[in-house]
Amino acid sequence: MDTLRVENIRKTFNLSRKQRKIEATDEKRKIAVDAVSFEAVPGEIFGLLGPNGAGKTTALRCIATLIRPDEGDVFVGPDSVLKTPNLVRKNIAFLTNELKLEDHFTPNYLFSYFSRLHKVPEATMLKRREALFSRFGIDKFQEVKVADLSTGMKQKISIAISLVHDPHYIIFDEPTNGLDVLTAKTVTDYLIELKEAGKVVILSTHILSVVEKLCDRVAIIIDGRLTALDTLQNVRSLAEDHDLETVFFDMVRESEALRHA
Amino acid sequence: MHSFWQIFKKEMVRVLTDRRLVLMVFIVPGLSIYILYSLMGMMIANQLEGVQEHRIVLYEANMPDAFRSRLLARDEANDRQRLNLDIRALEDIDEDTMTAQLLSGDIDVVMIFDPLFMDAINDADNHAIPEVFIHYNYGRQQSSFGYNQVTQVLMAFREDILIDRLESPEQYLVFMTQTAPVVDERQLTGQGIAVLMPMLIIIFLFAGAMSIGPDAIAGEKERGTIATLLVTPIKRSEIAIGKVTSLAALALISALSSFIGILLSLPRLMQLEEGNTNLGIYGVSEYGAILLVLASTVLFITGLVAVVSAYAKTVKEASMLIMPFYFITLLVGLVSSFGQDPIQMPIVHIIPLYGPVNLLSGIFIFEWSMINLLIVIVSSLLYTALFIWALARMFNSEKVMFQR
Numbered sequence: 266m267d268t269l270r271v272e273n274i275r276k277t278f279n280l281s282r283k284q285r286k287i288e289a290t291d292e293k294r295k296i297a298v299d300a301v302s303f304e305a306v307p308g309e310i311f312g313l314l315g316p317n318g319a320g321k322t323t324a325l326r327c328i329a330t331l332i333r334p335d336e337g338d339v340f341v342g343p344d345s346v347l348k349t350p351n352l353v354r355k356n357i358a359f360l361t362n363e364l365k366l367e368d369h370f371t372p373n374y375l376f377s378y379f380s381r382l383h384k385v386p387e388a389t390m391l392k393r394r395e396a397l398f399s400r401f402g403i404d405k406f407q408e409v410k411v412a413d414l415s416t417g418m419k420q421k422i423s424i425a426i427s428l429v430h431d432p433h434y435i436i437f438d439e440p441t442n443g444l445d446v447l448t449a450k451t452v453t454d455y456l457i458e459l460k461e462a463g464k465v466v467i468l469s470t471h472i473l474s475v476v477e478k479l480c481d482r483v484a485i486i487i488d489g490r491l492t493a494l495d496t497l498q499n500v501r502s503l504a505e506d507h508d509l510e511t512v513f514f515d516m517v518r519e520s521e522a523l524r525h526a
Numbered sequence: 527m528h529s530f531w532q533i534f535k536k537e538m539v540r541v542l543t544d545r546r547l548v549l550m551v552f553i554v555p556g557l558s559i560y561i562l563y564s565l566m567g568m569m570i571a572n573q574l575e576g577v578q579e580h581r582i583v584l585y586e587a588n589m590p591d592a593f594r595s596r597l598l599a600r601d602e603a604n605d606r607q608r609l610n611l612d613i614r615a616l617e618d619i620d621e622d623t624m625t626a627q628l629l630s631g632d633i634d635v636v637m638i639f640d641p642l643f644m645d646a647i648n649d650a651d652n653h654a655i656p657e658v659f660i661h662y663n664y665g666r667q668q669s670s671f672g673y674n675q676v677t678q679v680l681m682a683f684r685e686d687i688l689i690d691r692l693e694s695p696e697q698y699l700v701f702m703t704q705t706a707p708v709v710d711e712r713q714l715t716g717q718g719i720a721v722l723m724p725m726l727i728i729i730f731l732f733a734g735a736m737s738i739g740p741d742a743i744a745g746e747k748e749r750g751t752i753a754t755l756l757v758t759p760i761k762r763s764e765i766a767i768g769k770v771t772s773l774a775a776l777a778l779i780s781a782l783s784s785f786i787g788i789l790l791s792l793p794r795l796m797q798l799e800e801g802n803t804n805l806g807i808y809g810v811s812e813y814g815a816i817l818l819v820l821a822s823t824v825l826f827i828t829g830l831v832a833v834v835s836a837y838a839k840t841v842k843e844a845s846m847l848i849m850p851f852y853f854i855t856l857l858v859g860l861v862s863s864f865g866q867d868p869i870q871m872p873i874v875h876i877i878p879l880y881g882p883v884n885l886l887s888g889i890f891i892f893e894w895s896m897i898n899l900l901i902v903i904v905s906s907l908l909y910t911a912l913f914i915w916a917l918a919r920m921f922n923s924e925k926v927m928f929q930r
């Protein structure tokens with residue numbers, strides 16, 4: 266039961282006039298996620314791969330209860346994002362660049378603040394903070410205001426803070442964006458540890474190498490629809506040369522051809 | 527209910543540890559009011575003093591000695607009766623020059639008596655009634671003041687001549703009057719306070735809420751920090767309660783800063799007003815009632831500001847959307863301070879803003895009832911609950927929180 270099940274979700278946005286101009290379309294509505302279903306299980310890293318604007322972030326926001334799917338539902342363990350969003354929130358870590366930290370506070374303050382919101386006992390909080398901060402090298406600037414930190418440092422703090430309650434479900438949207446190779450490796454190593462600890466890890470990316478290195482199973486999403494959903498091995502074998510890049514390019518090209526038809 | 531306290535604490539820490547915000551929210555309002563009101567008081571005092579200290583330049587023609595000596599007596603007086611006079615002969619100043627000098631302020635008053643003024647008075651039967659021409663410039667305060675003073679002396683002069691002509695002074699007096707005024711000092715002082723205070727209270731509370739509300743809610747939306755909060759399992763209603771209560775506390779402190787400014791500048795400002803403004807006239811029950819009205823009203827106001835701020839997409843938009851409500855508040859304050867006696871009808875007290883202001887006016891003049899206080903508190907709390915409910919729904923709505 267402790268899997269994460271996405272059941273046929275669909276999400277449509279109303280486009281304002283300005284957005285219609287940007288997207289160069291007359292359509293008043295944009296289907297960002299269309300009939301997407303998949304299941305992520307404990308002990309695996311599930312990758313959501315797609316080009317810019319494919320609907321990755323939108324799908325993850327539905328899972329994380331920030332927005333509600335128009336159709337379908339997501340079950341995080343036994344809990345539905347539509348019916349009991351607050352139970353879902355207790356068990357997930359969500360990282361996406363839309364979630365910002367308050368400039369005025371220090372990493373230390375923010376960590377204890379969010380721990381208290383998650384009702385984490387003080388002693389546990391201190392232990393976890395110590396572990397996560399030293400792991401991500403935050404301890405060096407734990408008393409510096411977020412305003413004075415670099416993008417990468419903020420990203421590391423966001424990761425640590427999303428994990429204050431040691432959740433079972435980890436949903437990371439482009440976690441290595443803006444990180445240097447060293448820091449990116451710290452993060453990916455940590456994700457592997459989480460997976461080995463039996464957590465459900467979902468991550469989205471448009472970077473093929475991240476998928477190749479990390480993911481056990483992968484879904485490719487293009488224009489809101491899943492075009493592949495299988496183990497990394499099987500998805501690779503869709504191309505003759507067993508190269509993920511070839512698979513990805515073929516699918517993107519195919520969908521573009523469809524769109525212009 | 528433990529999470530709302532976390533939000534409350536965070537909001538307080540956020541403002542109280544930010545030097546710029548502390549300055550803006552707590553120091554600047556009080557200080558600017560203190561400086562403004564003190565300056566106003568000083569300027570009014572200076573102006574009054576200036577008029578009284580001014581040496582009245584009086585030009586005369588044919589002024590009888592009997593009258594002149596009366597003026598000089600006032601010039602030599604030592605008390606408040608003293609008139610600072612500079613009497614000069616009109617002589618060869620022609621009419622046009624005189625008018626020009628009256629207009630420019632070089633001359634304050636001109637008195638031109640009939641050449642045979644005293645003869646006409648002493649032998650009224652054989653003379654026409656004598657005349658005095660007085661010229662002054664009512665566009666200048668010093669001139670008006672001088673005119674008033676010399677005519678007073680002139681009237682007294684006439685009265686004495688009249689009494690002399692009659693056989694007995696009783697004939698002139700006709701009747702005597704005596705006045706025996708009574709006053710309740712508390713009421714008198716209270717009236718003065720009731721004119722200004724309720725309006726200031728409501729305006730300061732609103733201004734306080736307005737200075738922090740938009741940043742605390744619309745700002746969090748704009749900067750994307752509210753989303754981080756929304757993925758935690760904290761109940762949306764607790765976020766709403768935490769926000770409203772913390773904003774209310776901060777608005778109250780900010781209003782308090784303004785009051786300290788007022789109280790400190792009051793002696794300077796009020797020296798011209800009658801009666802002293804001693805806030806010690808009120809007892810525990812009045813202060814208790816005032817405090818309860820303040821607390822419930824500030825909750826209402828911050829609830830309103832919070833809902834508007836949550837609706838707005840940016841801090842700027844929030845500040846703009848709040849403006850109309852601020853004007854309504856100003857209007858309510860003005861109506862109460864220039865209206866008649868506070869209304870005692872209970873139903874009036876359920877009107878947001880107006881009810882509390884009306885009750886405050888009543889409290890300041892010792893005319894208020896427990897039932898109206900209760901109505902104000904309960905209705906304000908009900909409105910606040912409504913705002914919190916709306917706010918919680920807004921936090922839950924992706925349209926309100928994330929629509930770009």
Ligand SMILES: Nc1ncnc2c1ncn2[C@@H]1O[C@H](COP(=O)(O)OP(=O)(O)OP(=O)(O)O)[C@@H](O)[C@H]1O
Binds near residue numbers: 284295
């Ligand atoms: N709030 C919104 N209103 C209107 N359209 C939106 C909104 N959010 C997303 N979209 C649209 O939905 C589509 C999917 O966006 P989404 O952010 O999910 O893509 P993504 O796969 O995360 O892309 P990227 O790799 O660039 O992050 C895009 O066309 C986007 O313009």
Ligand SMILES: [Mg+2]
Binds near residue numbers: 322438
């Ligand atoms: Mg994205």
